[in-house]
Amino acid sequence: MDSILITKDFNAPIEQIFELLSKHDTYNVAFAPIQVERIKDALDVNLPDGVGSIRKLGLGKVKPLQEQITLLLPNERIEYKIIKNPLVKHHIGIITFEVIEERITRVNYTIELQMRLPFVSKLILAQLKSGIKLGFSKLLIYISSHQLKYFINIQFRTINDVRIIGGLEWSDFSLHISFIASDDIS
Numbered sequence: 001m002d003s004i005l006i007t008k009d010f011n012a013p014i015e016q017i018f019e020l021l022s023k024h025d026t027y028n029v030a031f032a033p034i035q036v037e038r039i040k041d042a043l044d045v046n047l048p049d050g051v052g053s054i055r056k057l058g059l060g061k062v063k064p065l066q067e068q069i070t071l072l073l074p075n076e077r078i079e080y081k082i083i084k085n086p087l088v089k090h091h092i093g094i095i096t097f098e099v100i101e102e103r104i105t106r107v108n109y110t111i112e113l114q115m116r117l118p119f120v121s122k123l124i125l126a127q128l129k130s131g132i133k134l135g136f137s138k139l140l141i142y143i144s145s146h147q148l149k150y151f152i153n154i155q156f157r158t159i160n161d162v163r164i165i166g167g168l169e170w171s172d173f174s175l176h177i178s179f180i181a182s183d184d185i186s
Contacts, residue, residue, distance in 0.1 A: 001090060002121040003112045004129045008136040010105045012143050014097050017105040018075045020139065021095055022047075024055045029142055030135035033059060042069065054083070067093070090114040107136070 010017050020026045027036040036057050042050035049055075050072045056063035064085070071079035075097055082091035091113050098106040109132055115121045 001112055001114045002125055003110060004125045006109045006129060006132045006136065008107050008109075008133075008140075009100060010107065010140065010143060011103060012105060013103055014075045014099050014105040016143070017107060018078075018097050020143070021097075021107070022049060022072060022074075022078055024049045024053070026139070027055075027057075027135075030139050031131060032138075034131075035059060035063065037063065039066070047072070087116055088113070089116050109136075 024036050024038045027034070034057055036055050038049060038053055038055050040052070040054040041048040042053040044050050049069065051069050054066055054068045057065040057067065066083050066085070067080045068083050069078065069080050070092075071077060077097070078093075078095040080093045082088050085091075091111070094108075094110040094112075096108045096110075098108070100106050111125065111128055113121045113125055113128075115124065
């Protein structure tokens, strides 16, 4: 059986990257012009793109590939498989997530493929690898364009004249609050 592994580091928290890659609609951005459409919701009404959901992939009205989500472990792992395709003997996609630093997430995307026709798997996997690398680059641009950060610096004094300094930092995806008491009275 043949396989590929694509690894990409994203400058964003693991929660944000998992949220993006667990949504079927994200793949319309990442893999355009390929279109992805959810045709069956997951059993969990709160996670319609979760375990058991099925998506179709293709161009326009022609979407011959169907993938079913088989595992969804928040901020850890997503697995899917191709279903209802007589040309595919075995296919599984595995996406894992790893915190490298506080705001850096590593994504490992593995695809195992065995086609019924010999030698076809390697050709398809080569195309998939190229497409996924390009798709990850598109996601990097998308993420960076949606991470607008805002800052507020706050200073105040308590009744006992202790100076408190700190601030708020937030973006579309996170909020950080920090304050410290300072003995420096100026």
